[in-house]
Amino acid sequence: MSVTTAKRPNAYVGSPVERVEDLRFLTGRGEYVADLTREGQWHAAVVRSSLAHGRIVSLDVDQALALPGVRAVLTARDIGIVPLIPLRTGLPSYQPYAQPAIADNIVRYVGEPIALVLADTAEIAEDAADKVISEIEPLPLVLGWDQSVNGQILLIGDTTTNVAGRHLASRGDAAAAFAKAPYRRRETFRVHRHMAMPMETRGVLAEWDSATSHLTVHGAAKAPYFNRKSLAKMLNMPEASVDCMECDVGGGFGARGEVYPEDFLIAFAARKFARPIKWIEDRREHFMAMNHAREIDADLEIACTRDGKLLGLRGNAYIDCGAYIRPSCITSVRNIATFMAGAYRIPNFEVYGTAALTNKTPAGGFRGPGRYESCFFFERLMDIVADDLKLDRLEFRRRNLVTADDMPYPLAKLEPSESPDGFLDSGHYPATLDACAHEFGWADKLKLNGTVIDNLHHGIGLCCFVEGGAAGPRENVRLEIESSGDVTLYSGSSAIGQGLETVMSQIAADALEIPMERIRVLHGSTNLLHEGFGSFASRATVVGGNAVLVAAKTLLETVRNAAAERFQVSPEAVLVANGVANASDGRTLSFADLGDLKLKAEGTFANSKATYSYGTAMAHVAVDATTGFTKLLEYQVVDDVGRAINPLTLHGQVIGAAVQGLGGVFSEDLPYDENGQLLVGSFAEYVMPVATDYPNIHATTMEQYPSPNNPLGAKGAGEGGIIPVAGAVGNAVAAALAPLGVTIRHLPLTPARVWELIQAARA
Amino acid sequence: MKLPPFDYRAPTSLQEALALLADHPGDARLLAGGQSLIPILAFRLAQPALLIDLRHVPSLNHIDINDSATTLGAMVRWCEIEKSEPLPQAQPLLYDACLHIAHFQIRNRGTVGGSLAHADPAAELPGVAVCCEARIRLSSGQEIAAAEFFTGALQTTLAPEEMILAVVFPAWPAARKWGFAEFARRPGDLAIAGIALFYDLDMAGRARDAHIAVIGATNLPMRLSSAEARLNGADLNEAALAAVAQAAADSADPPADIHASIAYRKSLVATLVRRALVQAMSR
Incomplete structure (x- = not known):
């Protein structure tokens, strides 16, 4: 007799189940790497370069070693042949630009590790780090992508250019399309340098078992298995002799959980001294040591008919990668080219992404890498064109968004690339545009657009986006x-x-x-x-x-x-x-x-096929022209994630990401001075949004188009919340200030900058 | 960001605290609420040999209000000001300004004396003290006018062996008009610019005895005398508002930093003077 399995409906998938983790976290029972201690452990402090570019003439560690409680000081000389940190993304051609595990002869950014102090307590280690005396002969600086690309000063010996790599994303014949296009518009845009800033800083506790020659590294996150491979390679050990252990993690956002110099240095020290070694990054060093991100300049030209049918897009994006190529940096270089107009059907496309090295903290992946920036660039360009051609902003987009009939829609072909050509998997992108317009009340709010009420300039804006997932x-x-x-x-x-x-x-x-x-x-x-x-x-x-x-x-x-x-x-x-x-x-x-x-x-x-969630975000702002302060009155995002496994955690992701994106638009900034010194080192200068800043954020999820690429039908959805923020809000601020003659092309939109833009327009 | 090594004492009397201070000339720091000093130590911007914690020193944490003055002891915390029932009537400008200070957790610890001694140019209390012609009572027995006490950013006339005991605000006439407005990146952040002002009305309804003080937009809290002069005797109309705001912006001498240019800060001064005046007129 045969029995067929009875099918019961899903009980949990799709339900807003409360997080099982929360009881542990909310009652203080989470265990983070800083909570771990081991018998006999030493504490490490990292001595960092105070110069942005220079040759190390001498490192005097005697005074540090003389301090009671100090056990050892390691420099590049003690490491021997200093390994480079393996790349997790990007072609092998990027490897010569990878970061050495410790500065070897040359320092290339402020904050680059030059020595590691080991002591009985973290306090003593920090005291001793101050007593390591470095003599560094300054070298000329490269502080911007343009200076990097011209190559007069080369940053990495044995290379002939500061351009670590260049990718072309193409489709159709852009040159021909532009030659006969009825309308063209060229603009330059910029997104500034900021960073992920997880609540928990990094930390490593490494243990060496002499009996089995086994290394255990606590504090792993994100990609522990890949990182084990990297560490084993750098330490010249069999992979099986290394374990990376995950504790609770207080936020990743793409930046936490890649291999950094400290991961190697702490592990190396644990093995060398057969001691547990613990290092917890403090916030001040986090600012200069953790991956920076987002600093991209773009020069884009768009071609369309005068009634708004997109014909072509071409141009360049320059990514300021900082001093080295870190493990995940190249994702943003690839994405900025491939997804410059991710949600739109553009038959002729030719966009270059160029990775340029400078004497700043190395950049890396940050939630929605290359996508957040491209949405700002392209959606601003769309609004500039719409304004110029007197097109309805919604209709202009609706007409050009990828539709269900286009699926699977081929992405622009990326060259060079280690990945196969990709396709947008499923969806009808105008559907989220219309749903968002309905939820947000676009038609009603449009009446306020450009008006001044109680000295506040009102504007509304939107952005359409795709989010790649399921790598x-x-x-x-x-x-x-x-x-x-x-x-x-x-x-x-x-x-x-x-x-x-x-x-x-x-x-x-x-x-x-x-x-x-x-x-x-x-x-x-x-x-x-x-x-x-x-x-x-x-x-x-x-x-x-x-x-x-x-x-x-x-x-x-x-x-x-x-x-x-x-x-x-x-x-x-x-x-x-x-x-x-x-x-x-x-x-x-x-x-x-x-x-x-x-x-x-x-x-x-x-899985070789990525999923593509997509959506539309709309924002309503009021700008105080006297102070330059922008109040976000409402923000609505509608996305289609194929299938929401848990709407509650999904909404948490989307709303949290939106606020993180607003920090990038309005306040977070990592400025450098002309000496390559980072000008922020605490939250007094690096202004993060707080919970009360943005109360009016609404997220709506649709599940109309499951992904055909997996049985769950789910699509990745951890990044979509941040991707459209700068595009939608940037367009809203631009719309508010257009009557004053202001054009928004650069982030951030801090009160001071917005005020300066208004003054410049009035002058 | 671990603190550098230091000795720690928590004296139980004022005499003991002063004796410790005298024994370590220039090498000891008083710990009040720690909301500025502890971060300074964590960043290793100061490495004193001794911290003298004032938490057990009695009689420094009283709010005294009488007909001639309001006296705030050096160890009065912002949360105590916030919860004080008579203070909103006795010193409405002081009370209102203190509500702008920092965040909940900081207000639970930060103290009057700590703020005055730290002398951050963006801090609210020093600005209000200057505006109101408050006097700062020192352990030496001296009382010094707030306007003379602050000499620059993070600089005061306080001698190494001296300690702030209290700040004394002159009594506040019930009919006085006042306003307080500041602009910060986020609520609770240090102000990029702030204005505290008050004036009285003469029989004809014109402003007299105007006091206008600025914080954040200058190196130290100070009164803007040319703006005060514009306000004194003026009919309170739109033209006067504009003139006073402009005079304030013209006389302010702001620094530039990563948050704001000189021109932007001057513009903020004008905007905030106007907003504070509008508040005052509506009272």
């Missing part, structure tokens, strides 16, 4: 039935504060037909699985989540076979449903009954 290549999951009958889920994805445990539990609970409470999720650490990939590029839910489906299917099959053996019947005569194996004669076995068998199953989901 490959694959993810691994193992499910094990414990003796209690509960299930442990081991995931190669990592938790960076996004609610991974909740989402994985939901998916597994539905697939296994058991309550969520019976699933425990362990993740991230490299001792859990033979291989994993991690959480970046909005991938964990899609790639890790689908791997759960695969593993669950295998596990249920394993349960069925095991139960059949106990029942002494054929597997076809067993029905596994709701966590119970049923024989046709009424006998049952629960997971707990089978617990002694230690049943387990592995699942891998491989």
Whole structure:
């Protein structure tokens, strides 16, 4: 007799389940790397370059060593051959520009590590770091992309250019399209340097086991398995002799969890001295040591018909990458070219992305890399054209957005590239535009656009966007039935504060037909699985989540076979449903009954096709022309994520990301002076949004077009919230100030800058 | 950002505190609320040999209000000012300005004496003290006018062995008109510019005895005498508002930093004078 499996509707997937992590976090029971201590540990402090470019003449460590409690001071000389940090993204041609693990002879930015002090306490280590005396002979500086590209001063020996790489994204024949275009417009734009700024700074605790020659590095995040490979390579050790352990992580945003110089230095010291070594980054060094991001200049020209049909886009984007190419930096270079007009159908396209080195803190990935910036550039350009040609801003976009009929729509071809050509996977982009206009009340608010009420200049703006997600290549999951009958889920994805445990539990609970409470999720650490990939590029839910489906299917099959053996019947005569194996004669076995068998199953989901969430954001602002202060009156975003596994955590992601994006628009800034000195070092100067700053943010999620590229139908959604912010809000401020003759082309829109723009327009 | 090494004492009497201070000339710092000093130590901008914590010194944390003056002890915290019932009537400008100080957690710890001694040019209390001609009572027995006490950014006339005991605000006539306006990047941040002002009305309804003080937009809190002169005797109309605001902007001598240019700060001074005057006129 054969039994067919009864299908029950999803209980958890799609439900706004509260985060299982929150009780732990809210009651102070999270465990972060700073919470770890080990018997006999030494504390490290990093001595950093105070010059932006120079040759190290001497490093005098004697005074530091003389301080009671100081154990050792390491410099490049003690490392021997200083390894370069392997790249996680980007072609091998970028590798010569990778960062050395410690400055070796030359320093290239303020904050570059030049020595590591080891002491009994963190306080003593910091005291001693002040006593390392460095003599550095200054070298001429490169402080902007233009100066970098002209190449008169070369930053890296053995290279002939400061341009680490250049990519062309193309489609059709831009030259021909522009030659006969009825209308063209060329503009330059700029997004300024700012950074991810997670609440928790970085930290490393490395332990060396002499007996087994094994290194354990705590404080991993984002991509622990890749980072293990990198560390093993840099330390010249077998990969199996290194483990990267994940603690709770207070935010990643793309910046946390790549390999930085400190990851190597602390591990190296632990091995050298056979001691646990702990280093917790302080906020001041975080500003100069953690990846910076977003500093991109663009020169773009658009071609269209006078009634608003887009014909072509061409131009250049220059990314200020700082002093070295860090592991994930090139993603922004690729994205700025490929996605310069990501949501739109533009038949002829030719956009270059150029990675330029300068004497500033190296840049890296930051939530929505290249996408946040491109939305500002291109959507500003769209509004400038709409204004010029007297086109309705919504209709102009609606006419050119990618539609369901275009799917799968080929992305611009990127050259050179290590990835296959990509396609937008599914969707009807005008649908979110119309839904957003409805939710926001665009037509009504349009009456306020450009008006002045109580000395406040009102403006509304919008932005359409795509968000790439679900980066490959694959993810691994193992499910094990414990003796209690509960299930442990081991995931190669990592938790960076996004609610991974909740989402994985939901998916597994539905697939296994058991309550969520019976699933425990362990993740991230490299001792859990033979291989994993991690959480970046909005991938964990899609790639890790689908791997759960695969593993669950295998596990249920394993349960069925095991139960059949106990029942002494054929597997076809067993029905596994709701966590119970049923024989046709009424006998049952629960997971707990089978617990002694230690049943387990592995699942891998491989993915070469990205998902593309998309959406539209609209903003209503009021600008006080006397102070330059912009009040965000309302912000609405509508996105289609294919399938929302958990609307509650998704909304948290979208709204949090929106506020993070507003920080980039209005206040966060990393200015340098003419000596290459970073001018901010604390939150007194680096102005982050606080919880009360932006109360009126609304997010609406649609699920009209599931991704065809995975069984869940889900699309990555961790970054979409930030991507359209500068485009929508930039356009709103521009609309508010257009009657004053102001054109917005640069971020940030700090009160002082907006005021200066108004003065300049009046002059 | 770990603190540098220092000795720590928490004396239980004023005499003991002063004796410790005298024993470590120039090498000891008084710890009041710690809201400026601790970050200064964390950034290692100062490395005193000794911290003298005033938390157990009695009688420095009283708010005294009588017919001739309001006296705030050096260890009075912002949250105590905020919760004081008589202060809004007794010193409305002082009370209102203090509500602009920093954030909840900082207001629970920050003190009157700490703010005066730290002398941040953007701090509210020094500006109000200068505006109101308050006097600062020192351990030496001297009382010094606030306007003479502040000598520059983070600079005062306080001698190394001296300590602030209290600040004394002259009594406030009930009919006095006043306003306070500031502009900061976020509510609670240090002001890029701020204005505290008051005036009385003569029998004809014209302003007299105008006091206008600026914070944030200058190197130290100061009164803007040419703007005050414009306001004195003026009919309070739109033209007067504009003239006073302009005079204030013209006489302010602001610094430039990463948040604001000189021109922007001058413009803010004009805007804030106008806003404070509009508040005053509406009272």
